Structures are given as C-alpha cells and as structure tokens.
Amino acid sequence: xxxxxxxxxxxxxxxxxxxxxxxxxxxxxxxxxxxxxxxxxxxxxxxxxxxxxxxxxxxxxxxxxxxxxxxxxxxxxxxxxxxxxxxxxxxxxxxxxxxxxxxxxxxxxxxxxxxxxxxxxxxxxxxxxxxxxxxxxxxxxxxxxxxxxxxxxxxxxxxxxxxxxxxxxxxxxxxxxxxxxxxxxxxxxxxxxxxxxxxxxxxxxxxxxxxxxxxxxxxxxxxxxxxxxxxxxxxxxxxxxxxxxxxxxxxxxxxxxxxxxxxxxxxxxxxxxxxxxxxxxxxxxxxxxxxxxxxxxxxxxxxxxxxxxxxxxxxxxxxxxxxxxxxxxxxxxxxxxxxxxxxxxxxxxxxxxxxxxxxxxxxxxxxxxxxxxxxxxxxxxxxxxxxxxxxxxxxxxxxxxxxxxxxxxxxxxxxxxxxxxxxxxxxxxxxxxxxxxxxxxxxxxxx
Numbered sequence: 001x002x003x004x005x006x007x008x009x010x011x012x013x014x015x016x017x018x019x020x021x022x023x024x025x026x027x028x029x030x031x032x033x034x035x036x037x038x039x040x041x042x043x044x045x046x047x048x049x050x051x052x053x054x055x056x057x058x059x060x061x062x063x064x065x066x067x068x069x070x071x072x073x074x075x076x077x078x079x080x081x082x083x084x085x086x087x088x089x090x091x092x093x094x095x096x097x098x099x100x101x102x103x104x105x106x107x108x109x110x111x112x113x114x115x116x117x118x119x120x121x122x123x124x125x126x127x128x129x130x131x132x133x134x135x136x137x138x139x140x141x142x143x144x145x146x147x148x149x150x151x152x153x154x155x156x157x158x159x160x161x162x163x164x165x166x167x168x169x170x171x172x173x174x175x176x177x178x179x180x181x182x183x184x185x186x187x188x189x190x191x192x193x194x195x196x197x198x199x200x201x202x203x204x205x206x207x208x209x210x211x212x213x214x215x216x217x218x219x220x221x222x223x224x225x226x227x228x229x230x231x232x233x234x235x236x237x238x239x240x241x242x243x244x245x246x247x248x249x250x251x252x253x254x255x256x257x258x259x260x261x262x263x264x265x266x267x268x269x270x271x272x273x274x275x276x277x278x279x280x281x282x283x284x285x286x287x288x289x290x291x292x293x294x295x296x297x298x299x300x301x302x303x304x305x306x307x308x309x310x311x312x313x314x315x316x317x318x319x320x321x322x323x324x325x326x327x328x329x330x331x332x333x334x335x336x337x338x339x340x341x342x343x344x345x346x347x348x349x350x351x352x353x354x355x356x357x358x359x360x361x362x363x364x365x366x367x368x369x370x371x372x373x374x375x376x377x378x379x380x381x382x383x384x385x386x387x388x389x390x391x392x393x394x395x396x397x398x399x400x401x402x403x404x405x406x407x408x409x410x411x412x413x414x415x416x417x418x419x420x421x422x423x424x425x426x427x428x429x430x431x432x433x434x435x436x437x438x439x440x441x442x443x444x445x446x447x
Contacts (some may be wrong), residue, residue, distance in 0.1 A: 019098065048121065061095045144297055149383075150293075167265065170269060171226050224255060294390070323356075327352055341361070
C-alpha cells in the first residue's frame with residue numbers, strides 16, 4: 001500500500017502537548033521544516049509504492065526527515081532513535097504534531113526504507129536541499145552554472161586486510177557455518193589456526209619473512225583442508241550446497257589470490273565489493289572502499305560552499321572517465337546547463353559529452369586559457385574543504401551501509417546532510433540579523 005502521509009490538522013488533545021506550543025517556532029529546524037517541499041519528496045519517493053491490500057508503510061516525511069537528521073548531525077541509527085525521543089525539534093521536523101514519549105517506528109525501519117528507495121529516489125533529498133538554498137537566498141540560481149569536480153575515497157567499515165587475517169577469518173566462518181548446519185568436520189583447526197596467525201604476525205613484525213611465509217602456508221593448508229572436507233560432505237545435498245555456495249566461493253577466491261594478481265580481489269569477507277584505491281597520500285597510500293565523485297560551486301554562495309552532486313563510482317575508474325555519467329546527472333539535478341567545469345590534472349583526457357568537451361578545464365592546461373579562466377582555476381582547491389567536512393562531519397569518512405547500494409546511498413546522503421547543515425547555519429544567521437534590526441541601537445538608548 002501507499003503510505004498515509006501526514007498533514008497538519010491543528011487538533012487539540014487534553015492529555016498530550018502540541019509541539020508548536022512547547023518549542024520555539026523561530027528555531028532553525030522549525031524554519032527549515034516549513035521551507036522544505038515535503039510534497040516533492042513524497043511524490044518522488046512514492047513511486048516505489050502501489051495501491052493494494054496490506055499494512056501501509058511509515059509516512060515518507062517521517063523517514064525522509066530521519067535520513068536528513070542522521071547525516072546532518074552525524075548520528076548512527078541507534079543514536080538517532082535516542083535523540084528523536086528526547087528532542088521535540090526532531091519530532092516536529094519529521095511531521096509530528098504532538099510530543100511522543102516513545103518511538104513510533106522500529107530502528108530497522110530506517111535500513112529497510114533506504115534499501116527500498118534506492119539511489120534514484122534518495123537523490124531527491126540532495127535536489128531538495130539545493131532548491132531550499134535558492135528559495136532562502138543562501139545560493140543564487142546562477143551559482144551552479146560553474147562547478148568544481150573532484151574524486152575522493154569513501155572508506156568501508158572494514159579492518160585493514162592482510163592475507164593471513166583473511167585466510168584465518170574465512171576458515172572461522174566456514175567452521176562456524178558447518179557447526180550451525182550440523183556437519184561433523186574432521187578437524188576445525190581452531191587452536192592451531194590461531195597459533196599460526198599469531199606466529200605470522202610476530203614474524204612479519206620482526207621482518208623474519210621466511211618464517212612468516214611458513215606460517216602463512218600453514219594457514220592456507222588449514223583453509224584448503226576445511227574447504228575440501230565440507231565439499232565432500234555436501235556432495236549430493238542440494239540444500240547444503242545452496243547454504244555453502246557463497247562462503248565456499250569467497251573462501252576459494254581468498255585462498256587462490258596472490259599479491260601480484262590483477263583485477264578483482266577480496267579484501268573483506270563481509271563486504272566483497274570493497275576495492276583497494278591508491279590516491280597518493282603520504283599518511284594513507286591505500287584506502288579500501290569505493291571512489292566517489294563530488295561537485296561543488298565555483299563561487300562561494302552566501303550560505304556557504306554547497307555540494308551540487310555526489311555519486312559512488314564502483315570499479316575504480318579513471319577520474320577523467322567519470323564525466324560522461326556525472327555531467328548529465330548534475331545538469332538534471334540543478335535543472336540547467338553547466339557553463340564551465342574546473343578539475344585537477346587527474347581529469348586530463350576526459351570523456352565528457354561532446355556538448356561539454358570544451359567546457360572542461362584542468363590544472364596545468366595551456367590551450368584555450370584566458371585570464372578569467374586562470375583566475376577561476378585558482379579556486380579549484382575550494383572543493384577540498386568540502387570533502388573534508390563530508391568525511392569528518394557527515395559520515396563519508398567511514399561507510400557503515402552494506403553492499404554497493406549502501407556505498408551509493410551514503411555518498412548522496414552525506415552531501416544532502418552537508419547542505420542541510422549549511423542551511424541551518426544560514427537560517428540561524430538570518431534570524432540573528434532580523435533580531436538585531438528590530439532591537440534599538442545601544443547608543444540610541446542614551447540620546
């Protein structure tokens with residue numbers, strides 16, 4: 001069924017307090033809630049529902065408001081639920097009329113709603129943040145016409161991968177699953193496997209690489225024996241084959257991969273989509289996650305440096321080869337064509353659409369450079385603090401959402417949360433300026 005969307009009815013209740021009677025109606029969250037076009041979000045997100053029998057889902061404003069608050073204030077799902085119960089401004093922002101002393105939803109509803117919406121509909125939150133910025137005067141309609149584009153890495157919530165730890169963990173998962181389904185393995189290698197892992201780590205730390213290699217070969221032997229033992233016992237059992245299909249496939253890939261292997265490798269068993277990306281940083285030569293494209297305005301708007309676009313790019317593509325998909329999506333989001341795109345030297349040899357082939361300018365470029373473009377290229381680094389804020393304050397620095405869909409959703413929600421944080425600051429400053437204009441000047445009181 002389609003959700004029963006909430007509409008403000010103005011009803012009174014003798015035993016419950018109305019939120020608009022106990023909160024400051026000039027608070028920035030209240031003003032933002034009144035400015036956001038919830039009808040637009042409900043229309044975009046309502047496309048996944050169809051009329052039919054069954055229990056109606058939770059209202060779109062409630063779930064979309066929770067997603068915005070989560071990434072605006074850098075909260076986990078558990079922290080968000082705790083804050084929502086005790087914060088009347090959070091409840092008002094999500095469409096409640098009366099103060100709620102208990103959660104009106106389950107924590108797992110947040111996960112299911114994100115998965116159901118998908119990347120296309122979650123992008124409506126980022127689009128709405130830009131529309132609110134224009135509506136409130138925080139950004140001019142002409143600001144998004146010239147943009148800066150760059151890529152960064154969205155790290156996944158995984159431990160630093162090593163061959164020994166992956167092999168040891170794969171054997172542990174197989175043994176645990178075998179015990180769960182009732183298989184009687186010849187040997188679990190629990191004690192000797194842990195001892196071999198400890199020896200490998202100690203020898204590697206001491207730079208005794210021959211001994212470390214011997215311990216690593218032992219770990220591989222233990223995993224290979226476990227795989228063959230399980231394969232013999234599930235032969236002819238279709239139900240058990242279906243249960244062990246994915247764990248055995250991942251374990252075999254971990255066992256067979258080597259340091260010099262090209263192409264896809266397994267860096268995490270619970271998140272096999274993780275990629276190893278080298279960005280040339282001295283403090284972190286390699287990061288494990290997915291590449292993300294970020295775009296911001298060239299000119300700093302009145303409300304701040306807004307993020308115009310964010311997109312996860314699985315497969316670790318070359319930076320210049322991301323413009324073919326990024327530019328059309330960006331133009332569809334801002335509702336206008338882009339006049340000029342500025343990027344770093346990593347975008348040389350780009351594959352931008354033919355209509356934008358001569359609108360992209362990179363660092364170090366000599367041809368078609370005018371004094372005005374040279375001045376604008378000096379602001380190319382303005383995107384770096386935006387990426388820094390996205391990572392440190394809006395959950396782009398470590399992605400806790402599962403699978404490739406989680407990578408895409410987290411990048412978009414981080415950009416939307418960053419924009420809404422700027423809008424809250426902008427509305428707070430506007431209120432201060434308004435109050436200062438109403439109050440008499442300090443000197444006028446003595447004249």
